[in-house]
Amino acid sequence: MSRISLILAALLAALAVSARAEPSAQITREVAVRFDDLDLSKTADAQLLLKRLHAAASQACGGRPFAQNMNPALAALLEEYRKCRNGAVAGAVASLRSPAVDRLFAMEAGAGSRLAER
Numbered sequence: 001m002s003r004i005s006l007i008l009a010a011l012l013a014a015l016a017v018s019a020r021a022e023p024s025a026q027i028t029r030e031v032a033v034r035f036d037d038l039d040l041s042k043t044a045d046a047q048l049l050l051k052r053l054h055a056a057a058s059q060a061c062g063g064r065p066f067a068q069n070m071n072p073a074l075a076a077l078l079e080e081y082r083k084c085r086n087g088a089v090a091g092a093v094a095s096l097r098s099p100a101v102d103r104l105f106a107m108e109a110g111a112g113s114r115l116a117e118r
Helices: 015-019 043-060 072-096 099-117
Strands: 003-011 026-034
Touching (some): 043 072, 043 099, 072 099
8 A cells, every 4th residue: 555654743833832932842653645546656646645744744733823803922833734735745745756746846836936026
């Protein structure tokens, strides 16, 4: 069975810890992502695997923080979540050594950096 495990150094800092500017606690979580049903030489299957990796990373990183009113502490927590999720997906993609997945991930990363510039 083909699987990859996302091993995440999830920086999950409690709001109180962030507010005091103390170092974040590092928690490692592992989420298995199956891909034995996929042919990674096919673009559609590589895209599906990336979706699975993003979902697993989000789960392992504690889920996206949400609030109607953004405050500095919540903004910092959201940024930690994004770093965790993006790092986890990047690490998983690198370990796959799949040219199709690498290419799609690079396209995603390029689109994300162009949006961030706006």
